Amino acid sequence: MEDTLRKMVDLGVGLMSFSRDKITETAKQWAEERKLTPVQTRQLIQALLERGEQSRTDLQQMVQEQVKKSMERIGIRENHDALQAELVSIRELMIQLNARVEALEARLTETQEEGPTH
The missing domain is CATH 1.20.5 (Single alpha-helices involved in coiled-coils or other helix-helix interfaces)
Incomplete structure (x- = not known):
């Protein structure tokens, strides 16, 4: 359980450290290599940002659930x-x-x- 929690936190830190600017820069480079139109590039950037935000939200929820379960296991109630x-x-x-x-x-x-x- 601790290993799973540690992996989730590591993943979250990695996602959070990947800033909006870095995502945009990487997406533009990838779009240039794939010869995407500006509209396609914007859509790609938007999709990546939304996925990153959803991942952060999911991670936060998973960590909160794991912490709650751990607290319950040791007898601490919310x-x-x-x-x-x-x-x-x-x-x-x-x-x-x-x-x-x-x-x-x-x-x-x-x-x-x-x-x-x-």
């Missing part, structure tokens, strides 16, 4: 309300546990003060 409710529940449990510990400590102190009952 739902803020659920997290808040869980924190409240944990706080209540801590209060109960603290009360039990205090009660047990008090009983232990009483027992120690009474001394051995042999």
Whole structure:
């Protein structure tokens, strides 16, 4: 899973670093070699830019989904309300546990003060 995520990020960085100017320049060179008309060249450039933008969008969505799955796998939820409710529940449990510990400590102190009952 980590390898897949790493590959997606590498691909995204590569696509993002391929700027609009570089795409246009490369498309024009390719169009000259193929003897495309100016209209065909513009269409090629537009198609490449749209494909690049779609690839960026797809990559962003895939990375977000992978991060969400990873977070869920380790127990982190995206739902803020659920997290808040869980924190409240944990706080209540801590209060109960603290009360039990205090009660047990008090009983232990009483027992120690009474001394051995042999």
